[in-house]
Amino acid sequence: MKIIELYTKDxxxxxKMGLAVLGIIFLIxxxxxxxxxxxxxxxxxRYYDLYARFNRTDGLQVGDAVRLSGIDVGRVTDAKLxxxxxxxxxxxxxxxxxxxxxxxxxxxxxxxxxxxxxEIEPGGAEDMLEAGDEFAYTQDAMVLEELIERIIGIGxxxxxAKKDNNKENIENEQD
Numbered sequence: 001m002k003i004i005e006l007y008t009k010d011x012x013x014x015x016k017m018g019l020a021v022l023g024i025i026f027l028i029x030x031x032x033x034x035x036x037x038x039x040x041x042x043x044x045x046r047y048y049d050l051y052a053r054f055n056r057t058d059g060l061q062v063g064d065a066v067r068l069s070g071i072d073v074g075r076v077t078d079a080k081l082x083x084x085x086x087x088x089x090x091x092x093x094x095x096x097x098x099x100x101x102x103x104x105x106x107x108x109x110x111x112x113x114x115x116x117x118x119e120i121e122p123g124g125a126e127d128m129l130e131a132g133d134e135f136a137y138t139q140d141a142m143v144l145e146e147l148i149e150r151i152i153g154i155g156x157x158x159x160x161a162k163k164d165n166n167k168e169n170i171e172n173e174q175d
Contacts, residue, residue: 047074047092048131052105052118057087058141060107060116066091068120073097076118091118100125104137116141 007015057079066074074097078090093099102123109116129135 046095048095049077050091050093050099050129051132051134052089052091052138053082053134054087054089054107054138055140056143057089057107058116058143059109060089060118060141064115065117066093066120067117068097068099068122073120089118098128099123101127101129101133102137103129103135104139105135106139107141109141113144 060076060079062076062079064076065072066076074091074093076089077092080088080090082088091105099120100123102125104121104123106119106121107116108119
């Protein structure tokens with residue numbers, strides 16, 4: 001008994017390739033979907049809201065982590081612009097985490113191109129932030145292009161200083 005082939009070898013190859021590509025796209029979709037999920041507390045618990053005002057948040061989004069000493073202590077729950085066009089972020093912090101009122105909030109990332117989060121640096125004051133308070137000290141997100149420009153600027157300044165120093169030494173030797 002002879003089996004009838006429905007597709008040619010090229011068609012079968014193209015079909016397999018198409019299914020593989022669809023599988024990869026579906027896998028990427030699932031990874032993105034689950035990596036964007038909100039930070040849910042494992043133990044449940046209660047939270048209080050704090051606010052922070054930034055000039056720029058570059059890549060930080062609602063749902064991103066709020067961390068203290070590398071440990072997740074909350075998440076960003078809202079982002080709005082104030083009348084001065086600054087970003088005002090609302091964060092929920094675990095109720096058992098009490099922060100001195102001179103603490104600071106900085107937008108940082110996991111690695112050079114990683115996801116952004118807010119890192120809280122606790123201050124040393126005896127008074128604590130209460131629900132609804134705002135961080136007095138904040139540090140905006142560092143943009144990679146700006147960092148590279150700063151590094152290049154420092155290198156150029158050092159090179160120019162070295163040239164000026166060499167030129168001065170040559171002039172002193174001639175005198």
